[in-house]
Amino acid sequence: MKNVLVAKILYEIADLLEMEDVEFKPRAYRKAARSVEALSKPIEQVSAEGKLDELPGVGANIAKKIVEIIETGSLKYYEELRKRTPVDLEGLLSVEGIGPKTVKLLYTRLGVKSLDDLERAARLHKIRMIKGLGSKTEENILGSIELARSKKERVLLGSALPIAERISEGLKEAIAADGIVIEVEVAGSLRRMKETVGDIDILATCMQPRHVLDIFAAMRGVRKVLDKGETKCSVLLEDNMQVDLRVVEEKSFGSALMYFTGSKDHNIAMRRIAMEKGYKLNEYGLFNDTVQIAGRTEEEVYKHLDLDYIPPELREDHGEIEAAKKHELPNLIRYGAIKGDLHTHTKWSDGLQTIEQMAQAAEDIGYSYIAITDHYSRMKIARGLTELQLRNQMKQIDQIDGKLSGIRVMKGAEIDIRKDGSLDARKELLKELDVVVASVHGTFKQTKKEMTNRIISAMESGYVDVIGHPTSRKIGEKKPCEIDMERVFETSKRTQTYLEINSQPQRLDLDDANVRLALEFGCRLAVNTDAHNHEQLKNIRLGVAIARRGWAEAEDIITTQPLINLMKTLRKS
């Protein structure tokens, strides 16, 4: 599956062309790249079927280039562009505030090719000497460069999860084909559903550990075997992700799973409890002297320590052990509990699919409602709709909704919260919508107080149902805005304006800590995907994971409610 590679090259061509002041082509390449990225099947398959030019944004020329990438792993056109400006484009562009034009400028004037070069140039105050740049730019670069570097070290949950699942499924299938019984589980921070992970840990139990390790080391996608022993094998995948596989005896599977799931702090606390009871806990089991009294499953280990079972998402030593002791753990929202999505986009604004396609996809995953909330903006953010366009869309949604019986399609919009906290839409228009999502786009350089008031104003307007991606953070790219969250939570509760848990892999905003705090304030939240294509509707599990990590129960999340209850919850019903 070369989708990621193809998309990456197309994106980079766009940046390279932009560097050279080429007009319009960058946009064309980006559109094609997004199409490839959104694809659920291998690009090779689409190519083999001769259907590349059916992808939105892919014409004869780009199709030809994609074929070349599939066949050779690279692209002459791309290599030539790179030769003209041989820099670590991806790295340099990951610095906030630096775009293709600045990369070009820094390269031609200072020979900056890498993040290290950039940092050196900034420290030596060479950047401020360039016409068009200044001391402020230099300071900003130094401020963002660490963040840009750290991005490489951890991978988004949303990226790592499918890789881990593919590997564990592949392993199961390969072993099963040999007629051998195997049990495989993903462990580590990935199992705890942390928003980013450093590597992938997989645990297996099998009577023939060596056979499992051999198959694992020879799997497709493995670039390098880092080390391989009797029970453990570490490999580096083609995309630089490290995967560790451990094979343990069946009688130790539960305790090993606990041990390798962590967190470290949770494990330490657990071992202390075992000690207090006169036992010993390690990855091989729970022991009374030398006799193993538990270890086959996690459940029996917790039980023998007089604790309720603690779901992996809670294992951070943030009070979960005390709660488990007192039988006060939350009844966490289940992964399948979501009944609908209140934040989605279509090709009317910057999405990829039609309203029908999004609604159909939502119905297919078992939802009973979906709100179409394309960007609406008087300032044309992300191809926002005009009032006339939105009214046309509303008519079309009504027609589509009339035709579909299995799912309710709701009229909505994502409205920009302007700098002064006012909504970028006429109130009369908002009244006609079923769902109003209001979000901050463009965080400027506002103070904490200004930003807090900006969001609170929107909540107090009386026209907003959901605040979209409340802190505007992007993991590894953009820090969350400084906001007085407690004031926001208080207002959310008072005005019954629901804060979103945005399920986009790079957002996950609110984050787990804020979710937990919001719940303490008595807020209810909305888990949405902000999907820009139908595949992204499936990101909902990431949002639910964050809800679980924030100790949320189903009742805390309005999108678990059936339609009739939801309508009572929203203000415009």
Next chain:
DNA sequence: GCCGTTTTCGGCCCGACTGTTTTCAGTCG
């Protein structure tokens, strides 16, 4: 380089903000 019930050629999103500038380029969403 792509695309089309107003077009197969001529458009293609655009406004705000920042940091640099004396009127604007680059970045962002």
